[in-house]
Amino acid sequence: xxxxxxxxxxxxxxxxxxxxxxxxxxxxxxxxxxxxxxxxxxxxxxxxxxxxxxxxxxxxxxxxxxxxxxxxxxxxxxxxxxxxxxxxxxxxxxxxxxxxxxxxxxxxxxxxxxxxxxxxxx
Numbered sequence: 111x112x113x114x115x116x117x118x119x120x121x122x123x124x125x126x127x128x129x130x131x132x133x134x135x136x137x138x139x140x141x142x143x144x145x146x147x148x149x150x151x152x153x154x155x156x157x158x159x160x161x162x163x164x165x166x167x168x169x170x171x172x173x174x175x176x177x178x179x180x181x182x183x184x185x186x187x188x189x190x191x192x193x194x195x196x197x198x199x200x201x202x203x204x205x206x207x208x209x210x211x212x213x214x215x216x217x218x219x220x221x222x223x224x225x226x227x228x229x230x231x232x
Contacts, residue, residue, distance in 0.1 A: 123147050128154045134199075134230055135163040140172035143180030151180070155187040164196025167229045171202035176210050188219060197221055201229035 124147035
């Protein structure tokens with residue numbers, strides 16, 4: 111496995127895939143979203159928004175960890191998406207990741223969905 115990530119000696123801890131489904135840009139984050147890997151998610155989110163894709167669906171089903179830096183990346187994308195008339199929807203969060211959003215109250219500012227299908231159907 112490739113062990114490289116931006117700013118980290120632990121490469122490969124976060125993988126990000128982006129695809130378009132209907133009116134949504136679906137961003138799948140797999141692995142650990144933290145101080146060392148957050149840039150790997152921020153860049154495609156910014157690119158999607160810069161390209162006029164303001165409805166972002168983050169597939170969190172493979173996200174194993176999220177710290178405050180990762181949370182801030184998502185909050186920043188939410189502000190930009192809201193300003194563009196869209197929003198950020200979080201789908202299929204694992205309990206350990208969902209807990210971070212609950213503790214901080216951030217779950218109240220995102221569309222949170224049990225499944226990716228639910229997020230895309232809204």
